[in-house]
Amino acid sequence: MLGVRYFKIWVGGAILLLLFICGVAAPLLAPRDPQAQTLEDRLRPPRWSENGSPAYFLGTDNLGRDILSRLIYGSRISLLVGAATVVLAGLVGCTLGGVAGYFGETTDEIVSKMTEIFLAFPFLLIAIAIMAFLGQGVFNLIVALMLSRWVQYCRVVRGEVLSIKERDFVTAAHALGGKNFYILLRHVLPNTLASVTVIATFAMAVVIISEASLSFLGLGVPPHIPTWGSMLSEGRSYINRAPWLTIFPGMAIFITVFGINLLGDGLRDVFDPKLRRQ
Amino acid sequence: MSTLRRRILGAIPVILGISFLIFLLMHIAPGDPVVLLLGEDATPEEIARTRHDWGLDQPLIVQYWDFLSRAVQGDFGKSLKFNEPVINLVKERLPATIELGIASLVVAILISVPLGVYSAIKHNSLLDHAGMSVALIGVSLPNFWLGIMLIYFLGGQLNLLPVAGRIEYGINIQPITHLYLVDSLLTGNFAGFWSAFKHLLMPAITLGTSLAAIVTRIARSSVLEVMRQDFIMTARAKGLSEKTVIWRHILRNAMITLVTILGLQLGALLSGSVITETVFSFPGIGDLLIQSISVRDYKLTQVLILFFAVMYFAVNLLVDLLYTVIDPRIRM
Numbered sequence: 001m002l003g004v005r006y007f008k009i010w011v012g013g014a015i016l017l018l019l020f021i022c023g024v025a026a027p028l029l030a031p032r033d034p035q036a037q038t039l040e041d042r043l044r045p046p047r048w049s050e051n052g053s054p055a056y057f058l059g060t061d062n063l064g065r066d067i068l069s070r071l072i073y074g075s076r077i078s079l080l081v082g083a084a085t086v087v088l089a090g091l092v093g094c095t096l097g098g099v100a101g102y103f104g105e106t107t108d109e110i111v112s113k114m115t116e117i118f119l120a121f122p123f124l125l126i127a128i129a130i131m132a133f134l135g136q137g138v139f140n141l142i143v144a145l146m147l148s149r150w151v152q153y154c155r156v157v158r159g160e161v162l163s164i165k166e167r168d169f170v171t172a173a174h175a176l177g178g179k180n181f182y183i184l185l186r187h188v189l190p191n192t193l194a195s196v197t198v199i200a201t202f203a204m205a206v207v208i209i210s211e212a213s214l215s216f217l218g219l220g221v222p223p224h225i226p227t228w229g230s231m232l233s234e235g236r237s238y239i240n241r242a243p244w245l246t247i248f249p250g251m252a253i254f255i256t257v258f259g260i261n262l263l264g265d266g267l268r269d270v271f272d273p274k275l276r277r278q
Numbered sequence: 279m280s281t282l283r284r285r286i287l288g289a290i291p292v293i294l295g296i297s298f299l300i301f302l303l304m305h306i307a308p309g310d311p312v313v314l315l316l317g318e319d320a321t322p323e324e325i326a327r328t329r330h331d332w333g334l335d336q337p338l339i340v341q342y343w344d345f346l347s348r349a350v351q352g353d354f355g356k357s358l359k360f361n362e363p364v365i366n367l368v369k370e371r372l373p374a375t376i377e378l379g380i381a382s383l384v385v386a387i388l389i390s391v392p393l394g395v396y397s398a399i400k401h402n403s404l405l406d407h408a409g410m411s412v413a414l415i416g417v418s419l420p421n422f423w424l425g426i427m428l429i430y431f432l433g434g435q436l437n438l439l440p441v442a443g444r445i446e447y448g449i450n451i452q453p454i455t456h457l458y459l460v461d462s463l464l465t466g467n468f469a470g471f472w473s474a475f476k477h478l479l480m481p482a483i484t485l486g487t488s489l490a491a492i493v494t495r496i497a498r499s500s501v502l503e504v505m506r507q508d509f510i511m512t513a514r515a516k517g518l519s520e521k522t523v524i525w526r527h528i529l530r531n532a533m534i535t536l537v538t539i540l541g542l543q544l545g546a547l548l549s550g551s552v553i554t555e556t557v558f559s560f561p562g563i564g565d566l567l568i569q570s571i572s573v574r575d576y577k578l579t580q581v582l583i584l585f586f587a588v589m590y591f592a593v594n595l596l597v598d599l600l601y602t603v604i605d606p607r608i609r610m
Binding site for chain 1: 291299303415417418420430545546549553556572579583587590591
């Protein structure tokens with residue numbers, strides 16, 4: 001089964017890499033300006049359809065904007081929001097989880113109460129609430145999603161630190177005169193990296209879907225920035241006349257999230273010794 | 279019952295914490311809600327009067343206390359845009375969300391339990407791999423896209439199901455529980471039942487499949503876990519039929535994990551209902567929440583979000599109570 005595991009990692013990794021290339025090299029890859037409107041070419045079907053134009057590979061939207069270019073540029077938001085949220089939530093969650101697990105007592109109690117409050121609420125609704133009050137914007141979106149995702153890291157890292165801090169090498173580090181924060185940063189937290197990587201991968205998939213959901217609801221980034229979620233939302237009104245407006249952005253979200261989940265599955269299989277034995 | 283009481287008492291600070299966070303968010307939100315409601319042309323006197331009428335000129339903590347003391351008496355104030363008491367709006371919309379939630383849960387259970395259990399029993403077979411691939415696809419599908427695609431194919435192309443609303447225009451159902459399917463059956467209104475059922479089907483499939491995908495994977499792993507236990511070997515050694523081993527021993531023990539996961543996923547169902555109701559213009563509280571946000575009715579938004587939190591807590595408590603039924607070893 002090792003082959004299947006690595007196959008998942010390879011395929012998932014390749015899809016994530018493709019997303020990364022699309023996002024970084026969008027100006028080079030996109031055939032047109034994603035904002036350029038050509039009203040005489042509005043609602044053109046994809047190139048291979050009956051009325052398709054060779055100029056627009058995936059067709060155009062209701063304002064005559066090129067769908068392919070908007071999809072390529074849209075990957076930037078998914079990538080930026082996904083990566084930034086996962087990193088920030090990871091930093092907050094790992095720090096709080098590490099400190100709570102390592103120092104215990106009051107610190108642990110305070111952090112546990114905080115996680116309880118955040119867990120007492122469905123995470124997408126936290127994001128909806130924050131976006132509803134703070135308004136649209138990339139920064140607000142990242143903050144909203146980060147606030148709703150840090151808890152997962154915190155709980156897992158806390159649990160792992162609780163067990164790691166009892167191990168002999170930590171006692172040895174103490175005996176050698178290591179300071180608490182040094183031991184936590186240098187010896188304890190690096191040992192949680194495998195779990196954190198798996199959580200981060202799955203979190204990225206959830207964040208990309210959440211970003212698309214919020215943009216779909218009009219609570220994501222400002223309307224002038226192309227995102228897959230807002231493209232879906234705009235295309236909804238033309239579903240029977242121009243289904244490609246919703247099919248392609250939805251497929252982009254699906255393939256991306258599928259790839260990341262596949263990568264997460266593969267990484268979990270490799271990192272989790274319990275699963276490896278099965 | 280002391281644990282139950284402790285759980286309820288323990289939830290109070292959490293709910294207070296959430297309500298305060300939401301209250302705070304509302305106040306740091308950009309834009310003055312009074313100006314938003316009265317418009318840019320409002321005179322400073324009008325703005326000051328409205329602010330005084332709503333108590334917005336009071337210190338923050340006084341406003342929060344005022345909100346809390348009214349809320350515990352069931353007075354959540356008036357919606358600024360709908361000009362109706364918030365509680366009436368919630369009462370009107372809640373049954374639709376509950377009906378959608380239950381229907382989605384049924385869809386999820388019908389898909390996930392057989393698929394997960396069968397995959398585990400036929401572990402590492404072609405069917406197991408196929409089942410898990412379907413689950414992975416399900417987890418990765420954005421449910422609002424699935425909803426739109428269902429609208430396109432089942433509603434638009436095949437014209438099989440209605441694409442929006444809760445019931446056909448002109449059909450009236452005598453309200454008893456306000457759940458259309460139940461009320462239409464109780465009153466023998468079969469035309470009403472059929473119409474409500476058709477309207478509910480696509481939203482329930484949309485919301486239910488996303489839940490099913492997650493539950494399938496967990497159902498499989500929890501059944502696998504139970505299958506490895508010694509008592510299963512004992513049951514087989516006693517000569518019990520495979521059917522009895524699966525139904526009486528494996529499934530019953532795997533149920534505890536399944537109910538936990540279903541309970542935890544109900545939170546996702548609540549969030550999902552916001553999106554699904556928006557896609558299908560299904561008149562529940564999720565749809566109301568998005569409407570309140572789009573018209574910047576902060577008061578209504580605040581109460582609805584708090585309401586979702588309380589509902590989430592209540593559902594989790596219900597799940598805890600269910601454990602005692604499934605596993606008599608657990609006592610509340």
